[in-house]
Amino acid sequence: MNKITNIVVAGLGGQGVLKASDIIADVAFLAGFDVKKSETHGMSQRGGSVSSDIRFGEHVFSPMVPDGEADFLVVLTADQVEVNAAALSSCGVLVEPSQVDETKLGNKKSINVALLGTLSRHLKFSDEQWIEAIKRNLPEALHATNIEAFHTAKNAGVTS
Amino acid sequence: MDNKGKQLLNGDEAVAAAAFDAGITLGTGYPGTPSTEILEEFERLGGHAQWAPNEKVALEVGIGVAIAGGRTVVTMKHVGLNVAADPLFTVALMDIPGALVIVSADDPGMSSSQNEQDNRRYAVAAGVVMLEPSDAQEAYEFTLRAIEIAECWHLPVMLRLTTRVCHSKTLVMREGVSVPQSRVPEYVRNVSRRSMIPANARPAHKKLRESLAQIAQWNERSGPTEVIAGSGTLGIITSGISYQHVREAAPEASVLKIGMTHPLPMETIERFAATVDRCIAIEEGDPYLYEAIRTAGIEVEDKPSMYRFGELNIQRVRRIIAGDCSTEAKPVPGKPPALCPGCPHRTVFTSLKALNCIVSGDIGCYGLGVLPPFEAIDISVCMGASIGVGLGLRHALAEPEAKRVISVIGDGTFFHSGLTGIAEMVYNPPKTGHVVLLLDNGTTAMTGMQEHPGTGRTLDHHKTGKILIEEVIKSMGIKNVHIVDATRDPAAFEGLIQSSLDKSELSVIINRRPCLLAVKSIKEYEKCNEQNN
Numbered sequence: 116m117n118k119i120t121n122i123v124v125a126g127l128g129g130q131g132v133l134k135a136s137d138i139i140a141d142v143a144f145l146a147g148f149d150v151k152k153s154e155t156h157g158m159s160q161r162g163g164s165v166s167s168d169i170r171f172g173e174h175v176f177s178p179m180v181p182d183g184e185a186d187f188l189v190v191l192t193a194d195q196v197e198v199n200a201a202a203l204s205s206c207g208v209l210v211e212p213s214q215v216d217e218t219k220l221g222n223k224k225s226i227n228v229a230l231l232g233t234l235s236r237h238l239k240f241s242d243e244q245w246i247e248a249i250k251r252n253l254p255e256a257l258h259a260t261n262i263e264a265f266h267t268a269k270n271a272g273v274t275s
Numbered sequence: 276m277d278n279k280g281k282q283l284l285n286g287d288e289a290v291a292a293a294a295f296d297a298g299i300t301l302g303t304g305y306p307g308t309p310s311t312e313i314l315e316e317f318e319r320l321g322g323h324a325q326w327a328p329n330e331k332v333a334l335e336v337g338i339g340v341a342i343a344g345g346r347t348v349v350t351m352k353h354v355g356l357n358v359a360a361d362p363l364f365t366v367a368l369m370d371i372p373g374a375l376v377i378v379s380a381d382d383p384g385m386s387s388s389q390n391e392q393d394n395r396r397y398a399v400a401a402g403v404v405m406l407e408p409s410d411a412q413e414a415y416e417f418t419l420r421a422i423e424i425a426e427c428w429h430l431p432v433m434l435r436l437t438t439r440v441c442h443s444k445t446l447v448m449r450e451g452v453s454v455p456q457s458r459v460p461e462y463v464r465n466v467s468r469r470s471m472i473p474a475n476a477r478p479a480h481k482k483l484r485e486s487l488a489q490i491a492q493w494n495e496r497s498g499p500t501e502v503i504a505g506s507g508t509l510g511i512i513t514s515g516i517s518y519q520h521v522r523e524a525a526p527e528a529s530v531l532k533i534g535m536t537h538p539l540p541m542e543t544i545e546r547f548a549a550t551v552d553r554c555i556a557i558e559e560g561d562p563y564l565y566e567a568i569r570t571a572g573i574e575v576e577d578k579p580s581m582y583r584f585g586e587l588n589i590q591r592v593r594r595i596i597a598g599d600c601s602t603e604a605k606p607v608p609g610k611p612p613a614l615c616p617g618c619p620h621r622t623v624f625t626s627l628k629a630l631n632c633i634v635s636g637d638i639g640c641y642g643l644g645v646l647p648p649f650e651a652i653d654i655s656v657c658m659g660a661s662i663g664v665g666l667g668l669r670h671a672l673a674e675p676e677a678k679r680v681i682s683v684i685g686d687g688t689f690f691h692s693g694l695t696g697i698a699e700m701v702y703n704p705p706k707t708g709h710v711v712l713l714l715d716n717g718t719t720a721m722t723g724m725q726e727h728p729g730t731g732r733t734l735d736h737h738k739t740g741k742i743l744i745e746e747v748i749k750s751m752g753i754k755n756v757h758i759v760d761a762t763r764d765p766a767a768f769e770g771l772i773q774s775s776l777d778k779s780e781l782s783v784i785i786n787r788r789p790c791l792l793a794v795k796s797i798k799e800y801e802k803c804n805e806q807n808n
Contacts, residue, residue, distance in 0.1 A: 127610060140444055144283045151410075152283075152444040155386045161643065164609025176522040178410075178443035181589040182604070198609045 119172035120238075121180040125199040126191030128162045131227030134252060135189065136167035138231055141248040142240050143171035153178035164198055187237065189230050210234050215268045225264035228253075232268030242269075284447045286440040289411035290348065290378060291316035292449060293418035298457040300345030300373075301325070303333040305691065306722035307352030308387040309441035310380035314350055315725075318735050326725055326734045329658070329691040330355035334362045334377065341373035341431070342469060345460040346422060353381040353394050354657060358692065364401045366431050368479040370468035373460065374425040376418065377403070380436045383559045384586035387721075389638065389657065391584075393560035398433050398537035402483050404490055405433040405537040406499065407515040411445040413499075416452055417534065420499060423455045428486055435536070437559060439516045439586065491538035499534025500543055509596070510551030512544060512564055512575065517557050517587050524592035536564070541571050548573050557595055559587045614643050619716055619788035622761040623683075624649035626769040627712075632681045632776070635665035637693075639685040640721045640790075641714055658688055662696025662711055669705035677707040678776050684711065687719035687727045689744060694751075700781055701752040708780040710772070715744060716790040717797060724793045736796075738804040748783045755782035762788055 122139055126132040133154055140152040154167040168180040185202040189210040196211055203209060215229045228249060235245055249261055284292065290313050294302055302317045302324040304310065318324040327333035330351040337349035351359060356379050366375065379397070382388040398405035406421050408414040414436065421432040467475050494500070509528040513521050518532045531547040533540065548554045548568075555576040556565040565577040578595045581603075587595075591603075614620050624644040627634055628651040636642060636652035637660065645652040654664055665682030672680065684693045693713075700709055719725040726732045731741025745756050755775065761768035768786070775782040789797055 128612065137444075140283060144278055144281075144446070147277050149446060150283065150444075153439060154442050155438070161612035161615065161640065162610070163612030175445075176519040177589050178439060178445065178516075178519065179588045195609070198607045201604070201607065 117173045119170050119175055121185045121204075122169040122187045122189065122234075123166055123180050123185045123199060123202040124169070124189045124191070125164070125166040125195050125202075126227075127195065128165050130165075130191045131224070132165045132167055132191060135191070135227040135231055136169055137252045138228070138245075138248045139169045139234070140171075141251055142244050143169070145244045145247055146240055148172060149175045151175045151178035164195060166199060166202075187234060189234055191227055191230065208237055214271075216271060219267050219271075220264050221260045222264075225261050228261040229264040229268040232265040233271075235265070235269050278446060280450050281446045281448050283444045284411045284415075285312070285442055285444045286408065286411050286414040286436055287312035287442070288316045289414035289447050290418050290434070290436070291320060291322070292447070293415045294348045295320040295322050296449060296454050297346060297419055297422050299348055300460060301336070301340050302348045302350065303327050303336050304348075304350030304378070305330045305333055305355055306719050306725040307355050307380070308722055309382060309438045310350045310352045310355075310378060310436070311722045311725065312441075313348070313378060314734060317348070324734050326727060328728055330359040331362060334359040334366070337375050337377070338362060338366050338371065340460075341371040341375035341425075343460040343462055344373045344458055346374040346376075346457060348376045348378055348418070350378040351380070352388065353379055353392050354388060354390065355379075356394055356397055357392075358658065360397070360401075363397065363403065363431075365471050365476075367401045367403050368471060368476055368483050370429045370465055371431065372426070372429055372463065374422040375431040376421045376425060376434055377431055378434045378436060380438070380441050381560070382438050384438065386438050389655070391560065393563060394433075394435055395536055395563045396561065398435070402487055403431055403433050403537070404428070404487075404535065405435055406534060407435045407536050408440055408534070409515050409518040409532065410440065410443070411447045413534070414440060415447050415449060417499065419452060419454055424490070426455065428490060430483075430486060433537075435515070437516055487538050491540065494535045494538060494540040495542050498540055500540055501530075501532040501534070502547065503530040503532070505529040507550060508552045510547060510554040511557050512547065512554065512568065513557045514564065515559065517559050517592070520587050520589050520592045521557050524589045525596055528596075533564070539564075539567055541568075541573075544568055545571070545573050548575060555596065557587070557592055611646055612643060613646065614640065614649075615791055617791050619760075619762050619786065619790070620644065620714055622765045622768065623712070623714060623786055624651040626761065626765060626772060627651045627681065627683070630769065630772055630776070631679060632772075633668060633676070633679045635661045635668060635680065635682045637661035637682075637684040637688050638721075639688055639714075641683060641685055642721075644683075652683070659684070659692025659696055662693055663699060665711070666696075666700055666703070666705060666709055669707055669709050674707055677705065678779075680709070681772070681776065682709070682711045684713055685720075686713065686715040686717065686729050686744060687725075689713055690728045690742070694747070697748060697751050697753065697783070704781055706779070708778055708782070710775045711783045712772070713744060713783060713785045715785050715787045716793070717787075718790050718793040720790045720793065724790065724796065732800055732804070736800040736803075738808070745785055753781050753783050755780055756785070757782070758785045758787055760788050761786050
C-alpha cells in the first residue's frame with residue numbers, strides 16, 4: 116500500500132522553518148523515498164507565519180498536506196501551534212519547543228534542528244541519514260552545534 | 276527504493292538546470308516571487324544570467340539573443356508579463372531562429388502579489404505556444420521541450436509555472452532526458468519576417484495562425500499529454516499543479532493531463548470526454564480549459580465559481596468533484612509579515628502618518644506600510660504607479676487636499692518604471708507641485724536582495740556601471756532634490772517633508788539608508804570588488 120507520511124513544519128520567518136523542512140525532505144530522499152516539499156516564500160522573510168509541508172512514501176502526487184492529515188506537526192515557536200493545529204490529524208503527533216530543554220542547546224538558534232531530533236524518535240530513519248541530511252543543508256561551521264542539538268533532543272528523556 | 280541519479284529540486288531550480296544543460300546563451304529577467312530563484316540558480320550553476328531594469332527590457336534583450344540564433348530564458352512573475360506584453364504580442368509574429376523561452380510564474384492565491392491574473396490568457400491573446408509543468412521533473416523536461424519547439428517553429432514559447440510548482444521540491448532525473456543540441460549564434464538577415472511594419476506584419480499574422488494550427492496538430496500527435504485510464508464514470512481534464520491534487524483526490528478517475536495548454540489538443544480532449552459519463556475541468560484560477568472546451572462544443576463541467584479564487588489543494592479538489600459549495604473552514608490567521616525591526620522604512624511611515632499625508636505607494640517591502648502599526652499607505656497599484664497616481668490625485672483634488680499627496684517609491688522600483696513617472700511630473704506638473712519620496716535602501720529587498728542598475732553591481736554582485744538616482748532626477752529637471760536619512764534625524768526628515776508639501780514645487784526626497792538585511796552582504800561585495808580592481 117502506498118502509505119504517505121505527512122509532516123508540516125511551522126513557525127515565523129527567520130526561525131529556520133524552511134531549513135528544517137529541507138532537512139526532513141532530504142533525509143527521506145536519502146532513504147530512497149519519493150518525496151515532495153512545498154513552501155511559501157516572499158513575504159515570509161518579513162517575520163510573518165511560515166509553514167512548509169513534507170510528504171514522502173512510495174509515490175507522492177500533491178506537494179501539499181491536506182488539513183487534518185498531518186502525521187506530525189513540528190512548530191518552532193509556541194504561539195504558532197494554534198495557527199497550525201488544523202493541519203494535524205486526530206492521531207497525529209505535535210512536536211514543539213517545550214519538549215526540548217533549550218538550556219542544553221549550544222546555540223538557541225539550533226532549536227529547529229533540535230526539534231528534528233525529537234521528531235526523529237517517531238521516524239524510521241537512521242542517525243547516519245539524519246546527520247548526512249543536516250550536513251548537506253547547513254554550512255560546515257554550523258555542523259557541530261546542530262548535530263549536537265539533534266542528539267541532545269533525540270536522547271532527552273522527555274516524552275512527546 | 277533508490278533515488279540514485281535523482282536530485283531534489285524545486286521548479287525554479289529545475290528550470291535553471293534545464294537552461295544550463297541546454298547551454299542557454301543568456302538568462303535575463305526581473306526579480307519577482309515566485310520566479311526569482313530561476314536566474315540566481317542558473318548563475319550559480321555557471322550560466323550567464325543578468326537582471327534587467329524591468330521585464331519589458333528583459334524580453335527585448337531576449338528577442339535579440341534569439342534573433343541572433345542564441346537560446347534565452349526570460350523570467351518574470353505573472354504581473355511582469357503585463358510590463359513585457361508590448362514586445363510579447365509582436366515577437367509572436369516574427370521569425371526567430373533561436374530559442375526564446377518566456378517563463379511566467381503565476382501566483383494563484385497571491386502569496387506575494389497584488390493580483391491573481393491567469394497568464395494562460397496571454398498565450399491565447401498573443402498567440403504564443405504555452406507549456407505547463409506540474410512538478411519539478413516536468414519543469415526540467417518542459418523547459419527543454421520549449422527550446423526544441425521554439426527552434427523548430429521559430430516562435431517564442433511560454434512556460435507557465437505557478438507558485439506551488441516554483442516552490443515545491445520534487446525528485447528530478449536529468450539523465451535520460453534528451454537535450455536539444457545548441458548552435459553557435461550567427462546573424463542571418465530576414466527583414467520581412469523581423470521588421471514588423473504593417474506591410475510585413477499583415478502576412479506575419481496569417482503565418483502565425485497557420486503555424487499555431489500546425490502546432491495544434493503536432494500537440495495532438497506528439498504533445499506532452501498524458502491519459503490515465505480509470506473509471507468510465509468520472510473523467511477529469513487538468514493541467515499543471517492541479518493534476519497532482521487530482522490524482523490524489525480521485526485516484527479512481529480517468530484523467531487527461533494536458534502539458535501544452537496553448538494551442539490545445541482539442542481532438543484528444545473530445546475523444547477523452549467521450550469515454551466518460553461525467554467530465555470536469557479541474558484547473559486553478561480562471562476557467563481557461565473549461566471555456567475553450569465548451570467553445571469547441573464538447574460537454575464538460577466547470578468547477579463551482581468559489582474555487583476560482585485561491586490555490587487548489589487535495590481537499591478543494593475533493594469538494595469540486597462532490598459539487599460541495601458549502602462554506603470552507605477559514606484558516607486561523609497567522610502572524611502577518613511586518614517591516615523588520617530597525618528597517619529604514621519604519622521612521623518614514625511613522626512620519627507620513629503623523630503628517631496626515633495622502634500616500635500613493637508602490638510595490639516593495641514598503642508596501643507593508645499599508646498594515647498596522649503604520650497604516651500609512653492609501654493606494655498601491657503596480658510597479659511604478661506611485662508617481663502617476665500621485666500626480667493624478669494632485670490634478671483632481673482641491674489645493675488643501677492636493678498638498679497632502681506624496682508618492683512613495685523604492686530604488687529598485689524607480690529603475691523598473693519610476694523614471695517615466697518623473698518625466699510626466701516634469702512635463703505636466705500639477706499646480707500644487709508634487710513630492711516624491713524615494714526610499715533608497717540599496718537593494719531590491721522584497722524579493723530577496725537582488726541587484727539593480729542603481730547598486731552598481733551585476734546579478735552575481737560584480738562591479739558594473741552604476742546609475743546615480745539623484746543625478747538622473749536632477750538632469751530630468753527637478754530642482755529640489757534632497758538626500759536624507761530619516762532614521763538618523765526623524766524630526767529633520769518630518770520638517771523637510773512638510774516644507775516640501777507646502778511649497779507648490781516639484782521635489783524629490785531620497786531617503787538613503789541600506790536595508791538592514793542586505794547591509795552586511797553589500798559591504799562584502801564592495802570589499803571583494805575593490806580587491807579585484
